[in-house]
Amino acid sequence: MLNRRNMIKQGTRMVAASMCATRPWLGVARAADGRETTTGPVEAGQWGTQPRTGGHVRAASTSGSLSDTLDPARQSMATDYLRGNMFYDGLVALDETLTPRPALAQSIESSDFQTWHIQLRSGVCFHDGAPLTSADVVYSILRHKDPALGSQVHYQAMAMHAVRADGPLGVVIELAAPNIAFPSVLGLTNFAIIRDGTTRFETANGTGPFTCAVFQPGVRSVALRNTNFWNPGGVWVDSLELISISDDMARHNALLSGDVDIIAAVDPRLVALVRKRNIAVMESPTGTYTNLAIRQDVGPGENADFVQAMKLLFNREQMRNSIYLGFCRAGNDQPLPPEHRFCNTDLPQTVYDPDKARFLLKKNGFLNQSLPPLICSPAANGSVEMAVLLQNAAQNIGLRLDVRRMPADGYWSQSWMRFPMGFGNVNPRASADMTFALSFASTAPWNEAHWRDPRFDQLLVLSRQEPDETRRHALYNDMQAMIHAGSGVCIPSFITSLDGFHPRIQGLHPHQGGQLMGYNFARHIWVNDQPASAKTGGQ
Amino acid sequence: MTMTAKLGMAIARRLGASCVSLIFVVVAVFFITSALPGDVAQSLLGQAATSDSVAALRHSLRLDQPVILRFASWAGGLLRGDFGVSLVSHQSVMSMVHERLIHSLLLAGITTLFAVPMALALGTLSAIFRNTIFDRAVSLLTLCVVSVPEFLVATLAVLVFAVQLHLLPALASISDIHSIGSFLAAFSMPVATLGCVIVGQMARMTRAVMVNVLSSSWVEMAVLKGVSPTAIILRHVLPNVIAPLFNVMALSLSYLLGGVVIVESVFHYPGIASLMVDSVASRDIPLVQTCALIFCAAYLLLTTLADIVALFSTQERTRA
Numbered sequence: 001m002l003n004r005r006n007m008i009k010q011g012t013r014m015v016a017a018s019m020c021a022t023r024p025w026l027g028v029a030r031a032a033d034g035r036e037t038t039t040g041p042v043e044a045g046q047w048g049t050q051p052r053t054g055g056h057v058r059a060a061s062t063s064g065s066l067s068d069t070l071d072p073a074r075q076s077m078a079t080d081y082l083r084g085n086m087f088y089d090g091l092v093a094l095d096e097t098l099t100p101r102p103a104l105a106q107s108i109e110s111s112d113f114q115t116w117h118i119q120l121r122s123g124v125c126f127h128d129g130a131p132l133t134s135a136d137v138v139y140s141i142l143r144h145k146d147p148a149l150g151s152q153v154h155y156q157a158m159a160m161h162a163v164r165a166d167g168p169l170g171v172v173i174e175l176a177a178p179n180i181a182f183p184s185v186l187g188l189t190n191f192a193i194i195r196d197g198t199t200r201f202e203t204a205n206g207t208g209p210f211t212c213a214v215f216q217p218g219v220r221s222v223a224l225r226n227t228n229f230w231n232p233g234g235v236w237v238d239s240l241e242l243i244s245i246s247d248d249m250a251r252h253n254a255l256l257s258g259d260v261d262i263i264a265a266v267d268p269r270l271v272a273l274v275r276k277r278n279i280a281v282m283e284s285p286t287g288t289y290t291n292l293a294i295r296q297d298v299g300p301g302e303n304a305d306f307v308q309a310m311k312l313l314f315n316r317e318q319m320r321n322s323i324y325l326g327f328c329r330a331g332n333d334q335p336l337p338p339e340h341r342f343c344n345t346d347l348p349q350t351v352y353d354p355d356k357a358r359f360l361l362k363k364n365g366f367l368n369q370s371l372p373p374l375i376c377s378p379a380a381n382g383s384v385e386m387a388v389l390l391q392n393a394a395q396n397i398g399l400r401l402d403v404r405r406m407p408a409d410g411y412w413s414q415s416w417m418r419f420p421m422g423f424g425n426v427n428p429r430a431s432a433d434m435t436f437a438l439s440f441a442s443t444a445p446w447n448e449a450h451w452r453d454p455r456f457d458q459l460l461v462l463s464r465q466e467p468d469e470t471r472r473h474a475l476y477n478d479m480q481a482m483i484h485a486g487s488g489v490c491i492p493s494f495i496t497s498l499d500g501f502h503p504r505i506q507g508l509h510p511h512q513g514g515q516l517m518g519y520n521f522a523r524h525i526w527v528n529d530q531p532a533s534a535k536t537g538g539q
Numbered sequence: 540m541t542m543t544a545k546l547g548m549a550i551a552r553r554l555g556a557s558c559v560s561l562i563f564v565v566v567a568v569f570f571i572t573s574a575l576p577g578d579v580a581q582s583l584l585g586q587a588a589t590s591d592s593v594a595a596l597r598h599s600l601r602l603d604q605p606v607i608l609r610f611a612s613w614a615g616g617l618l619r620g621d622f623g624v625s626l627v628s629h630q631s632v633m634s635m636v637h638e639r640l641i642h643s644l645l646l647a648g649i650t651t652l653f654a655v656p657m658a659l660a661l662g663t664l665s666a667i668f669r670n671t672i673f674d675r676a677v678s679l680l681t682l683c684v685v686s687v688p689e690f691l692v693a694t695l696a697v698l699v700f701a702v703q704l705h706l707l708p709a710l711a712s713i714s715d716i717h718s719i720g721s722f723l724a725a726f727s728m729p730v731a732t733l734g735c736v737i738v739g740q741m742a743r744m745t746r747a748v749m750v751n752v753l754s755s756s757w758v759e760m761a762v763l764k765g766v767s768p769t770a771i772i773l774r775h776v777l778p779n780v781i782a783p784l785f786n787v788m789a790l791s792l793s794y795l796l797g798g799v800v801i802v803e804s805v806f807h808y809p810g811i812a813s814l815m816v817d818s819v820a821s822r823d824i825p826l827v828q829t830c831a832l833i834f835c836a837a838y839l840l841l842t843t844l845a846d847i848v849a850l851f852s853t854q855e856r857t858r859a
Contacts, residue, residue: 147595413581
């Protein structure tokens with residue numbers, strides 16, 4: 001059995017090894033010699049393979065409004081995450097496979113998975129010069145428990161029974177119940193560490209790779225490289241401006257004209273056009289999905305055959321080709337994408353089978369019944385198109401389904417989870433455990449289908465205490481099989497995230513956590529300008 | 540009662556009516572925004588909302604008070620010159636609006652400087668040379684630009700001048716303006732796009748008003764008496780068309796403040812129209828109120844100004 005005490009510590013060595021293997025730009029020479037060696041004169045042929053400091057980058061994300069915030073607790077949109085990750089660090093960082101790696105925490109240990117001992121990295125400073133101490137961490141975590149703050153992770157924070165300092169660099173977190181997957185929770189962007197006592201967020205005072213020079217909600221933010229950053233190989237560009245252009249055409253035009261170097265969320269329809277102009281489009285296999293949730297406590301979803309028939313009516317192939325133009329992966333009515341390290345790949349794939357669906361519906365007398373409408377909205381990516389395809393498939397077997405399209409404005413508060421059949425959109429969670437606990441457990445606040453299976457809840461509790469990863473994987477497999485077979489959540493596909501960038505930007509690589517390297521691109525990129533201009537930039 | 544006193548009375552009446560409209564708009568906007576589904580607490584929490592967390596946040600933002608009470612406290616603040624605090628960002632509304640308003644006024648001002656003389660010249664020339672090739676060409680052109688939606692004009696302009704020709708930046712980034720050159724580059728496309736819409740409209744209206752006056756019998760008499768065309772236009776026609784022209788301009792220009800949200804979003808220009816759209820989306824009522832108040836005040840100011848000009852011009856004529 002693996003000794004949990006050393007698990008994350010081993011992770012440190014593992015991460016160093018894997019970085020050498022997959023990302024030569026974080027090579028050993030660099031780690032040994034420090035920053036200066038890489039910024040010296042470099043032969044032209046080496047540009048692009050070797051990271052270097054310097055340069056200014058402009059990036060445009062999708063959503064931005066006056067709700068933009070530098071308060072980690074309230075960050076809820078992609079732009080907020082992208083910005084937050086420039087200025088703040090978490091105790092833990094999630095790598096491209098969503099495996100937790102040490103960040104501000106040097107080690108996280110627990111013998112019973114209920115009381116966790118965190119040892120902070122020493123010598124880390126906030127942007128204002130103050131050293132990072134356990135008091136900052138305790139403050140940063142406990143504030144999420146205040147309901148008046150409006151924290152995005154209030155629910156997760158409430159699972160932490162007590163958070164207390166243990167010496168200047170030690171923190172102890174006691175959970176309400178054991179959870180071996182707890183380190184992933186600390187990897188959530190919202191649990192970023194701020195200075196003890198911070199209540200105002202006009203600017204950011206974090207420990208992150210950039211300092212905040214400008215922050216204008218809904219307009220732009222400018223980040224400058226933190227020369228005092230604790231991780232010597234962790235930041236390259238001198239300055240980075242982040243704007244948000246919600247208008248799709250305008251965002252693509254800004255990329256094509258060279259006004260910005262990077263954009264998030266390339267339209268699948270424009271990928272070919274963008275690539276033709278020598279602009280790269282990165283495909284990230286994220287676990288984001290748009291799903292139909294058929295409530296199982298009210299309406300037709302109370303009948304298991306109806307739920308099964310609806311899953312069979314999803315023409316996944318057609319949806320993949322016509323809605324996402326191929327930029328998605330098949331979903332199998334369970335929430336972990338095929339690339340996830342805990343995905344159950346042995347489950348039989350649900351396929352489009354109108355005959356079987358018709359049989360099931362007819363057997364239960366649904367064909368002549370009037371059914372509640374399918375609620376969809378542009379707020380849930382691709383749901384309107386999915387609803388129409390589903391309606392069409394139903395029509396072909398004599399089932400009448402109405403589609404009701406709701407405005408994007410207010411969809412999540414007014415329509416989502418409020419109708420017998422409605423679409424939702426879920427971003428990848430930090431861990432398989434969080435996916436199950438937040439969206440599928442009987443008491444989960446976001447249990448969209450109101451699916452209740454006590455065996456599933458038992459397996460969840462068991463998996464949280466199972467230190468052996470193989471055995472935990474087996475438990476997760478069973479849980480996915482139960483969701484696949486029983487839950488009213490239909491997941492036809494996982495959406496591939498598309499980000500566009502000019503060839504001068506280097507260091508970007510796909511990440512399962514979301515767009516632009518799990519919203520954390522800023523610290524990984526470097527600029528590959530023409531050597532002539534680059535020499536003046538890299539001091 | 541003397542003429543001046545009468546004029547003063549008329550102006551006072553107009554200003555009074557404007558104030559009543561303003562109060563009506565403020566009350567109406569508050570209650571309409573309050574009637575929108577969802578509130579700022581739900582909007583802030585988004586998909587992470589649970590009923591407990593929404594209730595707690597609502598309480599801390601004092602959204603659990605009755606609508607009337609919230610309106611009274613906001614209106615009370617307004618009377619003391621306090622526009623309130625944004626529910627989303629906790630900053631004072633005035634500080635949030637201030638910069639955006641300056642940006643909007645700048646864009647509107649530059650557009651006006653270009654659009655008004657151009658529209659007046661085009662309209663007047665078409666009226667003078669009516670039914671000629673020139674008139675028909677102007678008429679066709681203005682009809683075209685008025686009927687094409689501005690997002691199309693803006694997107695096409697970006698496609699041609701920024702993406703294909705690389706002559707102008709695709710975004711009007713106000714923070715990047717450091718020289719006259721970058722100023723012109725940043726503003727040329729937004730101003731041209733807005734210009735298309737209002738020049739077309741104003742030129743057509745100017746022509747209509749001018750033609751109306753030019754075809755009157757007293758202009759014909761002046762022509763018969765041998766007055767030069769320039770003198771007819773400047774001394775006889777212009778004073779008679781000033782009032783309707785000001786009305787046309789007031790309507791077109793009031794659009795430049797609140798109606799330019801598409802241009803703001805296409806060019807990523809941080810103006811006040813997009814601020815208002817944002818604030819409605821996040822249900823930030825104090826901010827919605829202040830923006831509505833500004834738009835309404837600007838509209839009333841312009842139309843009242845046009846009315847006062849009309850009053851003066853009729854008085855001049857009666858005196859003459």
